[in-house]
Amino acid sequence: MHDTIPSRSGALAVAREQGRAIVAVLPYHYPRALLRAHRCHPIEVWGPPFEPGDLGALHFQAYTCGIVVKATSFLVREGFDRVDAVLVPHGCDALQGMGSVLGDFVAPTPPVLTFYPPRRARPADRAYLVEEIRALGRRLAEVSGHTPDEADWAEALAAEEAADAALADLYHRRGRLDVDDRRFYEVVRAREYLTAEDFTALAASLPEHDGAPDADGDVGLLLSGIVAEPLDLFDRLRAMGARVVADDLATGWRRVYPPSTLADPYERLADRLLAAPPDPTLGAPLDARAGLLVERLRASGARGLLIYDVTFCEPELFAVPVLRERVTAAGFGVLHVEHELGTTLPNQTLTRIEAFVETLR
Amino acid sequence: MTVAALGIDAGSTTCKAVAVDADGHSVGWRLESALPRVEAQTDALLVALALELGAADGVPVVATGYGRKLVRAATRDVTEITCHARGVFADLGTGGTLVDIGGQDAKVIRIDERGRPVDFAMNDKCAAGTGRFLEYTADRLHVPLDDLGPRSLAAPRAEHISSTCTVFAESEIVSLIAQGADVDEILLGLHRSLVSRIVAMVRGVGLTPPLLLSGGVARNDAIRELLGRETGQPVRLPSAPQLMGAYGAALLALELTR
Numbered sequence: 086m087h088d089t090i091p092s093r094s095g096a097l098a099v100a101r102e103q104g105r106a107i108v109a110v111l112p113y114h115y116p117r118a119l120l121r122a123h124r125c126h127p128i129e130v131w132g133p134p135f136e137p138g139d140l141g142a143l144h145f146q147a148y149t150c151g152i153v154v155k156a157t158s159f160l161v162r163e164g165f166d167r168v169d170a171v172l173v174p175h176g177c178d179a180l181q182g183m184g185s186v187l188g189d190f191v192a193p194t195p196p197v198l199t200f201y202p203p204r205r206a207r208p209a210d211r212a213y214l215v216e217e218i219r220a221l222g223r224r225l226a227e228v229s230g231h232t233p234d235e236a237d238w239a240e241a242l243a244a245e246e247a248a249d250a251a252l253a254d255l256y257h258r259r260g261r262l263d264v265d266d267r268r269f270y271e272v273v274r275a276r277e278y279l280t281a282e283d284f285t286a287l288a289a290s291l292p293e294h295d296g297a298p299d300a301d302g303d304v305g306l307l308l309s310g311i312v313a314e315p316l317d318l319f320d321r322l323r324a325m326g327a328r329v330v331a332d333d334l335a336t337g338w339r340r341v342y343p344p345s346t347l348a349d350p351y352e353r354l355a356d357r358l359l360a361a362p363p364d365p366t367l368g369a370p371l372d373a374r375a376g377l378l379v380e381r382l383r384a385s386g387a388r389g390l391l392i393y394d395v396t397f398c399e400p401e402l403f404a405v406p407v408l409r410e411r412v413t414a415a416g417f418g419v420l421h422v423e424h425e426l427g428t429t430l431p432n433q434t435l436t437r438i439e440a441f442v443e444t445l446r
Numbered sequence: 447m448t449v450a451a452l453g454i455d456a457g458s459t460t461c462k463a464v465a466v467d468a469d470g471h472s473v474g475w476r477l478e479s480a481l482p483r484v485e486a487q488t489d490a491l492l493v494a495l496a497l498e499l500g501a502a503d504g505v506p507v508v509a510t511g512y513g514r515k516l517v518r519a520a521t522r523d524v525t526e527i528t529c530h531a532r533g534v535f536a537d538l539g540t541g542g543t544l545v546d547i548g549g550q551d552a553k554v555i556r557i558d559e560r561g562r563p564v565d566f567a568m569n570d571k572c573a574a575g576t577g578r579f580l581e582y583t584a585d586r587l588h589v590p591l592d593d594l595g596p597r598s599l600a601a602p603r604a605e606h607i608s609s610t611c612t613v614f615a616e617s618e619i620v621s622l623i624a625q626g627a628d629v630d631e632i633l634l635g636l637h638r639s640l641v642s643r644i645v646a647m648v649r650g651v652g653l654t655p656p657l658l659l660s661g662g663v664a665r666n667d668a669i670r671e672l673l674g675r676e677t678g679q680p681v682r683l684p685s686a687p688q689l690m691g692a693y694g695a696a697l698l699a700l701e702l703t704r
Contacts, residue, residue: 418564418565432512433551433568436512436525436526436527436568437566437568439525440525440526440527440528440563440566443524443525443527443528443563444527444528444562444563444565444566
């Protein structure tokens with residue numbers, strides 16, 4: 086097993102050595118193989134959590150989520166100097182606002198690209214998405230100076246789909262893995278910035294238990310939300326006698342895209358994005374999402390759903406009342422907590438979570 | 447009288463310890479204002495109570511409250527949600543919906559027929575809806591804490607305080623004073639404001655009767671009266687509302703011996 090996981094800066098240096106253009110990508114659905122085929126490498130920007138929000142706060146209302154505010158601060162302070170382009174998928178209104186602010190007002194040297202995934206999966210949405218991916222490809226070709234040929238596409242699709250399969254396999258093997266939750270999510274989140282081949286090797290290196298895993302009577306939780314920061318959360322959960330047995334995180338299971346058999350690369354990428362697990366930023370019906378969460382709670386042995394949201398995360402917060410109602414009706418406990426990105430875990434938040442775990446024993 | 451277990455509630459405003467016998471009956475307690483050094487204070491409090499009651503060494507101790515992780519003598523620590531539920535259930539012999547208003551947070555806990563918390567809500571991000579809200583505004587109006595309830599209930603009408611935020615409420619108080627408003631009517635408005643916040647939390651969790659009230663603020667008659675009026679439910683208080691966390695902790699400590 087890899088003892089240390091390369092940092093984002095380390096991954097950026099590796100990609101540069103490979104002659105790839107660096108694209109800073111905001112959360113969180115985008116056609117990754119498209120970037121690779123165009124000799125670009127995505128480094129996702131999820132804050133960073135401990136970045137001061139001062140420069141971003143100049144552009145946004147006080148009720149804008151910390152990911153957008155801090156990411157804007159980071160890009161303005163140093164990020165723009167380190168990348169060749171910025172890609173802002175329209176995951177929510179805050180991200181859409183960020184794309185506009187960066188492109189129209191900050192106007193940095195690296196181009197700001199936007200990407201709008203449709204909110205439904207009707208034939209018209211599919212056709213639109215294929216065109217949107219083609220349009221993004223043309224912009225990427227301008228960034229890297231490379232237009233992919235058939236061999237580029239074959240290589241890019243094979244590498245990225247292998248990495249996606251490795252991510253899916255991590256979830257499949259989860260119960261057998263001999264790593265704690267913190268390590269599991271450190272590896273899962275490395276998909277945000279490692280090259281496909283490095284991620285695939287890292288994921289495959291996680292060891293499995295020799296015998297049956299020892300759960301120690303821990304309370305199993307299904308963790309939902311956008312991003313589980315800080316990672317100390319997992320240490321604290323363990324100390325409370327709880328563990329995460331499944332997740333519905335935007336930085337995790339929501340990006341386990343199913344494979345596609347379509348031959349055309351643009352259609353194949355669109356097909357996979359549209360088949361993503363139910364996700365509020367892709368307009369998935371709440372009913373389908375709630376139903377699947379209940380199924381996954383049952384299948385994973387989780388006793389409760391912990392919804393751990395970044396403060397002011399609008400697409401997540403809209404869903405909470407319905408999820409709470411449906412999951413509670415199915416006999417599972419639900420706790421919703423909001424966390425200010427970039428702060429240490431407040432004692433009050435930990436007390437709520439600990440009390441929740443106690444109610445599930 | 448033999449002490450079988452101890453519970454300690456290291457709260458944000460007060461520190462409480464309760465001793466129980468083998469039947470789970472309270473046999474002694476101590477309460478003092480919270481000090482910044484939680485470790486030293488809880489050590490001293492437990493020693494004092496044990497000496498007073500002649501408790502043997504090695505009696506199990508469960509700690510609760512915001513400082514629970516810092517209690518060196520604790521055999522185990524348990525959150526105040528579980529401890530309050532357990533304490534109130536044992537004291538009143540019923541589950542229901544418990545409102546606990548402490549110094550720095552307010553909790554609404556739904557307790558099942560076995561005394562277990564099954565759902566809860568906490569207001570812990572600011573002083574709104576907590577004892578601190580009343581303490582702060584009482585100080586601003588130069589009214590002793592113990593007079594808050596009686597004076598509020600004696601007011602013929604309430605001034606309207608729209609904010610549940612302590613800081614914004616103070617701005618409203620300053621404006622009302624400047625307009626010559628009666629202090630008691632301001633006080634009644636403040637109590638209504640706090641209760642409206644609590645009732646919103648009760649509705650969030652869902653009110654399963656009976657409605658129970660604990661925590662230091664339960665000593666305030668106006669809160670109890672207004673809570674009953676707003677919810678349409680009679681409010682029941684345990685015998686020692688401020689000690690329920692520590693009492694519940696002691697009962698959980700007692701379970702460790704079985």
